[in-house]
Amino acid sequence: MGCCNSKLPPQTACYHDGSNETPETESSEVMSSDDEAAGSQLVLTLLSASNMPRLDLFSASDIYAVAFLQVDGEPRPPRVTWPVKADATNPVWNSSRLLGCAEEGAVVVVDFYDHDESAAYDVTKLSGSRPDFIGRAVLPVADLPVGGGSVEALLELPRRSLSLSSLRRALQPPGHPPACTLARVAPSMLRGPRRKVVYLIRHGESLWNEAQADKDVYGMLSDVDHPLTAEGRAQAEALAAQLSAAAGATPGGDSLLESTQVLCSPLTRAVQTCLIGLAPLLAGEGPRVRVVTLDPNLREKRNAMGKDSSGKWVGGKLQAGVRTTLRALYDDAPERAAPLCEVPLDLEMVQAKWWLGSRETEASVDARIEELGARLCYSPHNVIAVVGHSHYFRQLFRAQLDERATLDGGDASALTVQKLSNAGVARCEVEFRAEGARITAVQLLPGTELV
Structure with a gap:
């Protein structure tokens, strides 16, 4: 599509502790000063994605990402988004979002979509006309490197019926499977x-x-x-x-x-x-x-x-x-x-x-x-x-x-x-x-x- 201007998926900031109030003290703490509380907060960095399939006939996909935590198969709020990268096969974001408290056994889910200007879909409310789903990466929180390094997670691709999009993807030359690269912001950064x-x-x-x-x-x-x-x-x-x-x-x-x-x-x-x-x-x-x-x-x-x-x-x-x-x-x-x-x-x-x-x-x-x-x-x-x-x-x-x-x-x-x-x-x-x-x-x- 190439020009992604209208109806962009809303982003969820959630930069810090959920409070909209300016602190009364001059504390320089972002999160709680308690190490354990800060350590349980998961700030996910989406570095990039690679080898993303083309779902458009004349150009690469216009890709955005949605992430959330899942515990025992149940999604937990918030859902956070990374903005559209137009005509992207290997999009780079290299930015972070706060996903909240990571419970024991939690997994990170990152969904990738092909943005469509005609779709008015709100990913934070799961309402509206759904855009094209590209694939999903699932990774246990315990597998995310903390404070250095990154990990590559392969995307699970949906089974598609024969259509123009699937035909377009079938014509792509073989290569490495689609994947995304993730990291976790060190808890010490949350106390800066x-x-x-x-x-x-x-x-x-x-x-x-x-x-x-x-x-x-x-x-x-x-x-x-x-x-x-x-x-x-x-x-x-x-x-x-x-x-x-x-x-x-x-x-x-x-x-x-x-x-x-x-x-x-x-x-x-x-x-x-x-x-x-x-x-x-x-x-x-x-x-x-x-x-x-x-x-x-x-x-x-x-x-x-x-x-x-x-x-x-x-x-x-x-x-x-x-x-x-x-x-x-x-x-x-x-x-x-x-x-x-x-x-x-x-x-x-x-x-x-x-x-x-x-x-x-x-x-x-x-x-x-x-x-x-x-x-x-x-x-x-x-x-x-x-x-x-x-x-x-x-x-x-x-x-x-x-x-x-x-x-x-x-x-x-x-x-x-x-x-x-x-x-x-x-x-x-x-x-x-x-x-x-x-x-x-x-x-x-x-x-x-x-x-």
Whole structure:
């Protein structure tokens, strides 16, 4: 089907202890401080699936997953979901969900479905028109590695009558059977801070931004995945200079330079901004990060005419393409491009097509934002840099800004209607609650404006 925008399966966050209340104390406990209570909570990580059958005639399946615990053959709530991966044979999620208390003898059940835009099926309520069922993985909780390592579980496939879907699958070449890879978040992770600092960084000016300002329709539509302009490069370099100037100051504990994880949209303008603007962080010694994780959840919202939100490359070709564009951007100073090209990129989540070719719905973007929240929640890092796009960040604020949140000590509502300036940075304090991630305070770094 290829374009999965409407009626996305609802996600169940259940990040923590089921309470929607903000704790009265300053406790940094996510779960109960009692080791035994925390240890009984199962947070399941769905890393990936492989060799998934094709149930669509003209493309790979659009796959999403639903998981729950089962005891003595009886399913236990909640049912949690992982969002649709379009046209996916080997989808990657690498994110976690809280399944609740794992009783003795419990098994994990993970069901995989082929999303159909015409199906209005609510997997959390088992109601509506059922989508195509792909298969089921069942694994005893006791077999899940705790705090390191993963396990592969083969899928049990349903018996199908002869139909177009089964004929399509029968024509597939033989190979390894469908499987999924699972892991369990260590109980110690559930006792980490329930608050994190996340820096949202918008990319510098791109060729599309420039063409839009000049009302150059041809420049906007003649290409996809536009790189930075010379002005965008200068904006990213100004951010790098700001970070370098701060490097000599006494470490603040949660400053941008103290980030230990960097997530970035795979779109070229974002990756270029990340490598240039965060160079003082990425080139640092000691505990500082030296790798940029490309996360498709961070790509820009795809509007009807938004060809700039479609990618060009996947896998190793993406890394090669970014390096080529960096060298072109620095054709006047190739020695400055060389170290930027040496920063390693984590390409795990961009091995297959990671963008849409048509307009994306609000629900689809919200699902990506919720997925990002789940990744941040169970990340072992507490200060995280996220490089992305203006419309995506604005929708993120609409979805996750707490009603009492402040912006530089005042009203934060402007964040839901305006955009960060190019290469602008917003420091966000984020709490992870039962209903999901909530942003409680935002500060704009010097030089950043809302436009």
